[in-house]
Amino acid sequence: MATGITKRFELYAALMEELKVRIECIEQALAGRTGFPPPIVREFCYLQLRLLSELIALSCLVAHGDIAGLQSHKSGRAWSADEILKRLTELRPHFYPITVKQTKAEKEEKGVNYHLTPVEPSPLPKDEVLKLYAKTHPHLHRGNLRKLLSAKTPLEMEINAPEIRQWVGKFRLLLGTHMIALNEENVIVCSMKDEKGNVQVAVTRKKLAKG
Numbered sequence: 001m002a003t004g005i006t007k008r009f010e011l012y013a014a015l016m017e018e019l020k021v022r023i024e025c026i027e028q029a030l031a032g033r034t035g036f037p038p039p040i041v042r043e044f045c046y047l048q049l050r051l052l053s054e055l056i057a058l059s060c061l062v063a064h065g066d067i068a069g070l071q072s073h074k075s076g077r078a079w080s081a082d083e084i085l086k087r088l089t090e091l092r093p094h095f096y097p098i099t100v101k102q103t104k105a106e107k108e109e110k111g112v113n114y115h116l117t118p119v120e121p122s123p124l125p126k127d128e129v130l131k132l133y134a135k136t137h138p139h140l141h142r143g144n145l146r147k148l149l150s151a152k153t154p155l156e157m158e159i160n161a162p163e164i165r166q167w168v169g170k171f172r173l174l175l176g177t178h179m180i181a182l183n184e185e186n187v188i189v190c191s192m193k194d195e196k197g198n199v200q201v202a203v204t205r206k207k208l209a210k211g
Helices: 004-030 038-063 081-091 126-140 161-175
Strands: 098-104 114-118 177-181 186-191 200-205
Touching: 004 038, 004 161, 004 186, 004 200, 038 081, 038 126, 038 161, 081 126, 098 161, 098 186
Parallel strands: none
Antiparallel strands: 098 114, 098 177, 177 186, 186 200
């Protein structure tokens, strides 16, 4: 039977798999493979971007499930990305995914299989996720009477494909291979696609190479 910590990392991997599927669905929609009118595609894509933001926040929460009092803290009952990320910032300063390059270690380095080199600046910093989360809101509601009387209705608006693709690219770059520091010694390392195309999650001791 899996231990509590193993179950936590299995859940983290499942969230990453879901995130990967939602990214692929956005790309399929932008390629015109849904059969939906462009305005509906736009709304679908912004909905997925909002859910991607929530998945990032929830995965951070899952990764740090061992923080004392976290489950009883308000963030354990929160559901919005901005609420979770802001509260996690208060609990732990270094909780967010760090994009890394993974390189094999030299043969003479016994016990070390690879080095992790942080990518700076982050392709998608926490503050940008919060901005994206707020940005999706107007696209997912019909709005008030003033909006209804505006020059364009939602069904007349076009897809903002370049902006959506830019956000998708940032998610891909952030998470391709990333790590989350659990404490001073250990990190979660996640690859979004192993040799079989699956998400791979492991826990290892920090062995960082300078960029």
